Amino acid sequence: MKISRRKMIQATAAAVSLPALAKALSPSPKPLFFTPAEFALVDEMSDMIIPTDQQSAGARAAGVAAFIDARLAESFEKDQPERWRAGIKAVEALSREMHGKTFMASTPEQRLALLTRIAAAESDPKSDAEKFFGVIKSGTIRAYYTSKIGIHDDQQYKGNVIQPGEYAGFDAT
Amino acid sequence: MLTAFRNIKEEKMTLIRFRASPEQDVDLSRTYDAVVVGSGAAGGMAAHVLTSQGMKVLLLEAGKKIPIEQELRSMQWPYDHPRRGDAPPGYHAIRFNEYNIRKPPYAKGSAFKHVFSYVGGWGGSDYVKNILVDEKDNPYTGTKYAWVRARLLGGKTNIWGRLALRLSDYDFKGKTHDGYGEDWPISYADLEPYYDKVDLYLGISGHKENLPHLPDSLFQRPNKLTAPEVKLRKSLATMGRTLTPYRAGVTTDGVKNKYRSKCFGRGACGRRPGGCDIHAAFDSPTGLIYPAMDTGNLTLRTNSTAHEVLVDPNTGKARGVSFVDSQNHRTYEAKAKVVILAASTLESARLLLLSKSRQHPNCIGNSSGHVGHNFCEHVMGPGVTGLVKEMVGAPPTLDDGKPGGFYVPRFRNLQDKQPGFVRGYGFEGSSGFGLFPDSAWGTPGFGGQFKKSVREHAGAFISMGAFGEVLARYENYVDIDPEVKDAWGIPALRFHYEFSDNEKKMCEDMANAGKEMFEAAGIEVVGVDKNILTEGWSIHELGTARMGNDPKTSVLNQFQQSHDVKNLFVVDGSSHVSASCQNPTWTIMALAWRSCEHLADEFKRGNL
Numbered sequence: 001m002k003i004s005r006r007k008m009i010q011a012t013a014a015a016v017s018l019p020a021l022a023k024a025l026s027p028s029p030k031p032l033f034f035t036p037a038e039f040a041l042v043d044e045m046s047d048m049i050i051p052t053d054q055q056s057a058g059a060r061a062a063g064v065a066a067f068i069d070a071r072l073a074e075s076f077e078k079d080q081p082e083r084w085r086a087g088i089k090a091v092e093a094l095s096r097e098m099h100g101k102t103f104m105a106s107t108p109e110q111r112l113a114l115l116t117r118i119a120a121a122e123s124d125p126k127s128d129a130e131k132f133f134g135v136i137k138s139g140t141i142r143a144y145y146t147s148k149i150g151i152h153d154d155q156q157y158k159g160n161v162i163q164p165g166e167y168a169g170f171d172a173t
Numbered sequence: 174m175l176t177a178f179r180n181i182k183e184e185k186m187t188l189i190r191f192r193a194s195p196e197q198d199v200d201l202s203r204t205y206d207a208v209v210v211g212s213g214a215a216g217g218m219a220a221h222v223l224t225s226q227g228m229k230v231l232l233l234e235a236g237k238k239i240p241i242e243q244e245l246r247s248m249q250w251p252y253d254h255p256r257r258g259d260a261p262p263g264y265h266a267i268r269f270n271e272y273n274i275r276k277p278p279y280a281k282g283s284a285f286k287h288v289f290s291y292v293g294g295w296g297g298s299d300y301v302k303n304i305l306v307d308e309k310d311n312p313y314t315g316t317k318y319a320w321v322r323a324r325l326l327g328g329k330t331n332i333w334g335r336l337a338l339r340l341s342d343y344d345f346k347g348k349t350h351d352g353y354g355e356d357w358p359i360s361y362a363d364l365e366p367y368y369d370k371v372d373l374y375l376g377i378s379g380h381k382e383n384l385p386h387l388p389d390s391l392f393q394r395p396n397k398l399t400a401p402e403v404k405l406r407k408s409l410a411t412m413g414r415t416l417t418p419y420r421a422g423v424t425t426d427g428v429k430n431k432y433r434s435k436c437f438g439r440g441a442c443g444r445r446p447g448g449c450d451i452h453a454a455f456d457s458p459t460g461l462i463y464p465a466m467d468t469g470n471l472t473l474r475t476n477s478t479a480h481e482v483l484v485d486p487n488t489g490k491a492r493g494v495s496f497v498d499s500q501n502h503r504t505y506e507a508k509a510k511v512v513i514l515a516a517s518t519l520e521s522a523r524l525l526l527l528s529k530s531r532q533h534p535n536c537i538g539n540s541s542g543h544v545g546h547n548f549c550e551h552v553m554g555p556g557v558t559g560l561v562k563e564m565v566g567a568p569p570t571l572d573d574g575k576p577g578g579f580y581v582p583r584f585r586n587l588q589d590k591q592p593g594f595v596r597g598y599g600f601e602g603s604s605g606f607g608l609f610p611d612s613a614w615g616t617p618g619f620g621g622q623f624k625k626s627v628r629e630h631a632g633a634f635i636s637m638g639a640f641g642e643v644l645a646r647y648e649n650y651v652d653i654d655p656e657v658k659d660a661w662g663i664p665a666l667r668f669h670y671e672f673s674d675n676e677k678k679m680c681e682d683m684a685n686a687g688k689e690m691f692e693a694a695g696i697e698v699v700g701v702d703k704n705i706l707t708e709g710w711s712i713h714e715l716g717t718a719r720m721g722n723d724p725k726t727s728v729l730n731q732f733q734q735s736h737d738v739k740n741l742f743v744v745d746g747s748s749h750v751s752a753s754c755q756n757p758t759w760t761i762m763a764l765a766w767r768s769c770e771h772l773a774d775e776f777k778r779g780n781l
Binding site: 048049050051053055058067071074075076115119122123137138141142143145146147148151154155156157158159160161162163164167168169170171172 | 285397437625
């Protein structure tokens with residue numbers, strides 16, 4: 001017997017009662033922590049890190065920037081949001097240095113050139129912009145692969161279902 | 174009351190029945206046959222056995238009773254949680270580095286509103302924030318130690334890892350085998366009937382292997398393996414070693430218990446700290462305590478933190494316990510003919526050490542001077558991760574719909590003799606597709622190539638980590654801090670504990686042996702972890718009031734009865750003589766069953 005995902009969500013929904021909180025943290029058109037310009041950069045860069053491909057939609061469709069924004073807005077540790085803000089500043093400075101304009105005002109090719117440059121030092125980042133690549137990449141991974149799109153469309157995760165009969169897998173023979 | 178699941182066709186998913194809170198009308202004027210301190214695996218078992226023998230039992234639990242199903246939310250998708258499983262702002266789980274750089278009490282001076290042990294950061298702290306103790310209220314001092322405590326009805330059984338293993342005479346008669354430490358005052362034959370009782374009453378899943386050093390249980394149907402695990406199992410067999418499906422303290426075929434469902438292989442147990450909201454995994458409340466309450470012989474009082482075993486000034490025997498109500502901070506006395514401690518290895522030791530009287534100036538039950546000593550556990554950290562090349566690009570399969578992956582039992586110092594260390598270790602491992610593709614963290618780059626690589630590799634990894642026996646040594650001990658107190662004014666526990674050279678040498682061998690086993694199976698080793706995790710990490714602390722035949726060198730006899738005070742019993746892990754390398758919960762319960770049967774007989778004969 002197969003239980004559809006929708007049914008499973010309905011079944012579990014009974015156990016969850018945080019509607020007010022969920023509403024407060026749901027993606028909203030106006031960012032909660034980022035400025036609109038910062039939000040646009042995070043949204044674009046996250047979607048470059050995990051883009052749409054033949055299998056599944058990317059980070060933008062999965063609402064990665066909105067999740068990061070909501071978490072930073074309520075962060076108890078102030079160094080977290082500061083790190084993001086400083087990193088974005090460093091990226092903008094590098095963008096002006098490389099292309100004479102902001103990241104979002106750059107062409108897609110120019111944005112790719114910048115991202116490629118800061119990603120090249122991934123294993124040993126030195127500058128603030130290079131360090132920001134690690135920050136936004138891990139934030140994107142965390143948010144994307146816990147999203148509906150990441151779990152179901154991209155990973156096509158088969159678990160978290162009820163197996164009323166035989167368990168899946170192989171016998172220890 | 175709320176139930177988390179609807180009934181699915183003919184299969185009944187959940188049979189949870191909540192009881193009204195009973196503690197308001199607990200009668201403290203009467204003298205109970207027995208008072209049991211602690212409601213985890215040991216205390217729950219004591220309550221079950223004694224009430225089934227007709228004894229009137231008062232069960233005291235320091236923590237609260239919470240609607241656990243609402244905490245665990247086992248099948249909640251990450252995206253249906255506002256913080257994808259994280260606790261609200263201001264909640265903090267202690268990190269590995271904090272344990273090692275700082276000294277306890279770890280929450281001292283912390284700006285966070287609530288501080289939890291590392292388990293609070295393991296796969297979603299929002300699900301355990303009401304289960305783990307707040308370190309701010311519950312300080313301890315001394316040497317570094319990751320002390321994980323769960324104060325609520327059922328204790329740590331609400332979130333335990335569920336690996337349910339038997340010990341063998343390689344453990345009970347370890348000294349006879351290799352000359353180290355002390356033998357237990359019992360052998361496997363003494364305990365086997367009680368392991369059987371625990372298996373049948375609570376349910377256990379596993380596959381028979383006929384190993385002398387890891388005796389089989391009376392198993393219900395086992396969980397399955399993944400293709401990489403079958404491959405490793407076959408390869409290990411040629412080395413004379415075994416990979417067996419995780420032996421889980423989980424009922425896969427069901428048990429006769431209206432509070433529990435059988436396991437439906439939903440698999441959330443693998444990605445969060447333990448808990449099972451349909452109670453297929455054993456937990457003390459549904460497995461032991463609620464059925465015991467149905468006998469009419471059990472009285473439960475939660476929010477009751479025992480801090481002293483009370484002594485009859487004329488006889489020197491125990492007459493009850495003194496406890497603080499954690500809500501109103503008032504102190505009460507519970508009177509009983511027999512006192513049974515089951516507060517956990519370290520809390521029971523603390524309680525004994527706090528119980529000083531004119532009759533017992535060196536603390537109750539401590540004429541040997543061994544209370545708090547011979548403290549041992551399991552050392553962990555070293556492990557290995559491998560890539561199974563033929564699985565790269567394989568279509569996703571359901572690999573995590575089970576309570577655990579696999580177990581590789583001990584293979585060291587059985588027939589062989591290792592030059593660097595005595596005793597041994599086993600590996601716990603897992604493989605295949607999970608809810609979250611962990612390999613994404615280590616996949617370099619970005620963009621379409623990155624995304625494709627994460628997808629293709631998501632199910633291709635296998636990993637395992639070792640749990641090794643820490644030798645019981647007199648020099649490893651706990652005592653009472655002369656100054657620091659908890660939020661209720663009870664003096665804190667102080668640690669004097671560190672790993673010895675034997676553990677360090679064993680850990681080197683773990684990493685090497687793990688690597689060799691993967692390589693022999695044709696699995697590409699992509700990571701070898703050699704770091705030893707902080708003392709306490711295994712959450713398997715044992716041995717602070719060990720059993721023995723000699724009252725001069727042990728605290729308890731073979732029935733977990735105090736040598737000094739015959740109506741005082743300590744039925745939890747503190748009684749263990751050595752740690753073995755097998756996880757202790759099933760042994761804790763088998764021992765408690767055996768001792769409490771003896772206790773009830775003695776009680777009926779008027780010998781206590």
